[in-house]
Amino acid sequence: MNIPRFNRHPIDTFIYGQMIKRITPRQDKVGKIRAIITKHLADPYTDPAYRGKKYVKARQFFLYFVYKYAEFSQEAAASLLNKDHATTFHSIKCVNNHNEREEDYFKLFKLIESEVKLIK
Secondary structure: OOOOEEOOEEOOHHHHHHHHHHHHHHHHHHHHHHHHHHHHOOOOOOOOOOOOHHHHHHHHHHHHHHHHHOOOOHHHHHHOOOOOHHHHHHHHHHHHHHHHHOHHHHHHHHHHHHHHHOOO
């Protein structure tokens, strides 16, 4: 029998159930955001060291939407890509700056944002 444990101590199944319920919806949102961005651009999890334009844009959008709509902290969002909080901060700044300057970027942003807003 597989009993849920924390630090080698059995934990109450009610508390365990509550922990799972608290974690799962956020992780589900992240997965859906990733799927939307992959559909329109590229997979944000593709080699984080690769600096191809569409991959950088995908990672920036991913961090922006995970921070804003999945309600992750900057540190938690960045840790999904094995980065630090400064990467999330920089991504948010870049997305906002590009939205002001580039019409095509803004259209793509609005398209992705409209799909992300439908996630429950």
